[in-house]
Amino acid sequence: MIDLHICEGSSLGSGVVLPPYEGVAAPAALDASGSLTVGVAVGLAIGLVITTLVCRRISSAARSIGKQILAIRSPADEFSVPSGTPGVIRPLTSSLELAWLRLREAVARAEREREGIETVLSGMADGIIVTDARGTVTFVNKTQLSRLGTSEAQAVGRSFIEVAKDHEMHALVKECLAAGEEKTGTVETMPGRRYFGLTATPLPEDGGCVVVLQDLTEIRHLEKVRRDFVANISHELRTPLASLKLLAETLESGGVDDPPLVRDYVGRIGVEVDRLAQMVDELGELSLVETGQVVLERGPVGVRAVVERVAARLEAQAARAGVDLVLDVPKDLPQPVGDVRRVEQVLVNLVHNAIKFTAPGGHIILAARAEVDKVVVSVADTGTGIAEEDLERIFERFYKADKSRSTKGTGLGLAIARHIVEAHAGALWADSVEGRGSTFYFSLPL
Numbered sequence: 001m002i003d004l005h006i007c008e009g010s011s012l013g014s015g016v017v018l019p020p021y022e023g024v025a026a027p028a029a030l031d032a033s034g035s036l037t038v039g040v041a042v043g044l045a046i047g048l049v050i051t052t053l054v055c056r057r058i059s060s061a062a063r064s065i066g067k068q069i070l071a072i073r074s075p076a077d078e079f080s081v082p083s084g085t086p087g088v089i090r091p092l093t094s095s096l097e098l099a100w101l102r103l104r105e106a107v108a109r110a111e112r113e114r115e116g117i118e119t120v121l122s123g124m125a126d127g128i129i130v131t132d133a134r135g136t137v138t139f140v141n142k143t144q145l146s147r148l149g150t151s152e153a154q155a156v157g158r159s160f161i162e163v164a165k166d167h168e169m170h171a172l173v174k175e176c177l178a179a180g181e182e183k184t185g186t187v188e189t190m191p192g193r194r195y196f197g198l199t200a201t202p203l204p205e206d207g208g209c210v211v212v213l214q215d216l217t218e219i220r221h222l223e224k225v226r227r228d229f230v231a232n233i234s235h236e237l238r239t240p241l242a243s244l245k246l247l248a249e250t251l252e253s254g255g256v257d258d259p260p261l262v263r264d265y266v267g268r269i270g271v272e273v274d275r276l277a278q279m280v281d282e283l284g285e286l287s288l289v290e291t292g293q294v295v296l297e298r299g300p301v302g303v304r305a306v307v308e309r310v311a312a313r314l315e316a317q318a319a320r321a322g323v324d325l326v327l328d329v330p331k332d333l334p335q336p337v338g339d340v341r342r343v344e345q346v347l348v349n350l351v352h353n354a355i356k357f358t359a360p361g362g363h364i365i366l367a368a369r370a371e372v373d374k375v376v377v378s379v380a381d382t383g384t385g386i387a388e389e390d391l392e393r394i395f396e397r398f399y400k401a402d403k404s405r406s407t408k409g410t411g412l413g414l415a416i417a418r419h420i421v422e423a424h425a426g427a428l429w430a431d432s433v434e435g436r437g438s439t440f441y442f443s444l445p446l
Helices: 036-070 087-123 142-148 160-164 167-179 217-252 259-290 303-320 340-356 413-423
Strands: 127-131 137-140 183-189 194-202 209-215 324-328 363-370 374-381 428-433 437-445
Touching (some): 127 142, 127 160, 137 142, 160 167, 167 194, 194 217, 303 324, 303 374, 340 363, 340 374, 413 428
Antiparallel strands (some): 363 374
């Protein structure tokens, strides 16, 4: 008789440790009549059942681990071994757990690098747009989103032309994608308003491109200001120099023998020299105030006293021009903080301009009023006024609203006045109706 027992912890097959299986009894001993075949069959059947159960448990655990691997979303996800995992796959789960930890570290590192790159790109002053090989936008930094007035959700996934809304930009990006070469160009958007330098660089890996847009508007404006400055100063110098040359040549050709003519020409030479000296002084003054080299001697400013001194200083000039000066300044006006001498310089400039462009019989009103946190001083005239298209530019260097009045000043006074007022944290502005007069205002903080 042969006894066949399947015991707890016994081995089955190639070293697989089988767990106990409750509820199934070992077969009874077979008799000598030859029932061995039945016993063996029963034993094999039980062994197959137990093996099937173990395999199911191993398969279930493996599937659970596999699902976790496939469900990776972020470094915060955790790896866990299912409860009741058979010991036979414990080494496998340990290896998977180690791989999982390394994967989490790699994902976390990649996430940190991505966030760092996005932070750098978002902080750049230049706009950046990334497209794929089909020209579909895959990334836009915050600078460009702000310029476009849209959001990342509205921009990503759309075509470049839909996002940029500019055919010149789109044409340059198409050339870059088609040729696989870097393309550069300059684009003007909103004609006369914004200029952009555009560089489209192909991405060798996926066939897309990176578009970098640099705002050149301010640079263009500065270039124009520089050109205008050179042209204007050349024009302003040419007129007095030509007059001096003509006067000198006249005297040299025999005019010195005519005493009345000599006296007249000497007086004219003095006027032109004074004009050149004024221009040199104002250019030096403008350079100082624009570069912030003027040191303000701050203290309480008695606005009424300043207005009275300026009126007394220019009263004779106004009388020669046939213009009345009228003062309208309350006695109890609060005192702002500032440099008295510089404030007086601003007011002299404004009143002097008003006298020059007010016809005889007109009048100029010097007024001041207190507001919540500042004092506002105004100079109103009944002169020729300023055209609306010139009003925004009158504070530029050398700009003159009426070119026919080019002999009346250098065109630097208002530019200097604006810088002085802004150095006091105030503002200078003007209102005007052409043919009816102008009013200039400047404010000083209390």
